[in-house]
Structures are given as C-alpha cells and as structure tokens.
Amino acid sequence: QAVGFCQFVHQHFHPLFWCLEGPPQNSTKVMSWRAESTFKPSSKLSDEEKEFLKSTKKLRDILKLEEKLAKGEELETLQKEKVANKDKVIKEISGLAIKLPGETEVFEKNQDIVELLDDSVLERFQKKKKQDQQRTERRHQQEAAKRDQPEFMSRHDKPIVEACISSDGKHIFTCSKDKYVLCWSLEHRLMSVITTFAG
Numbered sequence: 165q166a167v168g169f170c171q172f173v174h175q176h177f178h179p180l181f182w183c184l185e186g187p188p189q190n191s192t193k194v195m196s197w198r199a200e201s202t203f204k205p206s207s208k209l210s211d212e213e214k215e216f217l218k219s220t221k222k223l224r225d226i227l228k229l230e231e232k233l234a235k236g237e238e239l240e241t242l243q244k245e246k247v248a249n250k251d252k253v254i255k256e257i258s259g260l261a262i263k264l265p266g267e268t269e270v271f272e273k274n275q276d277i278v279e280l281l282d283d284s285v286l287e288r289f290q291k292k293k294k295q296d297q298q299r300t301e302r303r304h305q306q307e308a309a310k311r312d313q314p315e316f317m318s319r320h321d322k323p324i325v326e327a328c329i330s331s332d333g334k335h336i337f338t339c340s341k342d343k344y345v346l347c348w349s350l351e352h353r354l355m356s357v358i359t360t361f362a363g
Contacts, residue, residue, distance in 0.1 A: 213270050216260040219253060220270075220277045226250050258285045266296025317344055317360045 209217075229239060229247050239247070258281055264270065271278055271289065278286070322341035329336050336348045336355065347359035 209270075210265055210268075212260060212263045212265065213268055216257065216264060216270055217274075219257045219260060220274050222246075223250070223253050223257060223277055223280070226253060254280060258282060261285050262288045262292060264289065264292075266293035266300075311362065315360065315362075316357075317346060318357050320344065320346065 226246050226249070229243050230250075233239060233247070257277065261271075261278075261281060262285060320338065320340035320342055324338045324340045327336060327338045334350055335358075336350060337345055338348065339345045343362070345361040346357045347361070348355045349358045
C-alpha cells in the first residue's frame with residue numbers, strides 16, 4: 165500500500181513530492197519544489213507606493229521645466245500647462261504620502277520631493293509609520309506566542325511542499341508552508357495524522 169502511494173505521488177505530483185524510497189540511480193539530487201518552480205515574485209511595492217512614485221516623476225518633470233524657464237528658454241503650450249499644475253501635483257503627492265505603508269522606503273529614496281511637502285504631511289506620515297510598526301510588533305508577538313503553544317493538527321493549513329515514507333512503510337511524513345511536519349498512519353485505508361511536529 166505504501167509503495168503504491170509513492171508511485172502515485174511520483175506520477176501525479178512530481179517534482180513537488182519526493183518519497184524516500186531511494187533517489188534515482190546515479191543521482192544524489194533531492195527534488196525540490198523551490199528549485200523546479202517557475203514562479204516569479206511580483207513587485208514588492210504596494211499600489212500606494214507605485215502611485216507615489218508616478219507622481220514624483222511628474223513633479224520632477226515640472227521642476228526641470230521650471231529650470232528651463234529660469235534660463236530664459238521658451239516652453240511649449242503643453243509644457244506651460246504642466247508647470248501650472250505644480251501645486252496640484254504636490255497636493256496629489258501629499259495625499260498619497262499619508263497612505264504609504266509604514267515600512268516604505270520611498271520617502272528616504274525621494275528626499276528631493278519630500279522636502280517640497282508640507283511639514284504637517286510629514287508629521288502624519290511619521291505618526292502612521294509608528295502606529296504600523298507597533299501593530300507589526302504586536303502581531304509578531306502574538307504569532308510567536310501561538311507558535312510556542314502545543315497544537316495537534318489533523319491536516320495542513322498551507323500547500324504541502326515535500327513528502328516521504330518511513331523505512332517500515334507504515335507512515336508518511338509531509339511538510340508544508342505552514343511550517344509543520346505531520347506524520348500520517350497507513351494502518352487503515354483512510355490515512356490519518358497521529359503526530360504533529362512544529363517547524
């Protein structure tokens with residue numbers, strides 16, 4: 165029964181699972197879902213950060229046009245309209261700034277733009293940043309306390325990434341992104357968890 169399960173896993177879930185009935189001959193490589201995955205993480209920037217950066221680009225374009233004016237250069241009609249919208253763009257950036265996540269780095273990387281914002285905007289951002297940091301710290305403390313509590317799990321809460329079978333063929337061990345390893349008994353037709361190991 166255990167061998168049959170391993171064959172099923174190899175046929176239908178390879179390479180996400182690897183049963184320890186022995187690696188392929190002439191090979192010591194352990195198949196890993198991380199190594200085989202073609203998944204590419206998306207941008208780490210939030211929507212608010214992306215919009216903030218778009219607006220900072222518009223403001224920089226306006227500042228460059230103002231430099232041309234200061235040098236006595238003539239601007240085209242559309243360029244003049246852009247310059248006329250400077251205050252509107254700054255107001256737009258100010259509104260986005262107070263919506264930025266507390267852990268953002270876009271403020272530090274755009275100091276030339278931040279210096280143009282009103283002090284009240286910066287104060288609101290710093291207040292929000294502090295509140296976000298406090299919430300994050302409380303969440304981490306709660307998660308740490310929860311991890312320290314013994315817990316029996318009858319199934320995984322997140323996708324399974326590896327599986328192996330015991331040498332006696334009586335148990336299967338699965339590990340998941342939930343950072344738990346479950347030991348499943350093959351004694352009956354329907355597998356059941358008998359032991360939980362915290363990761």
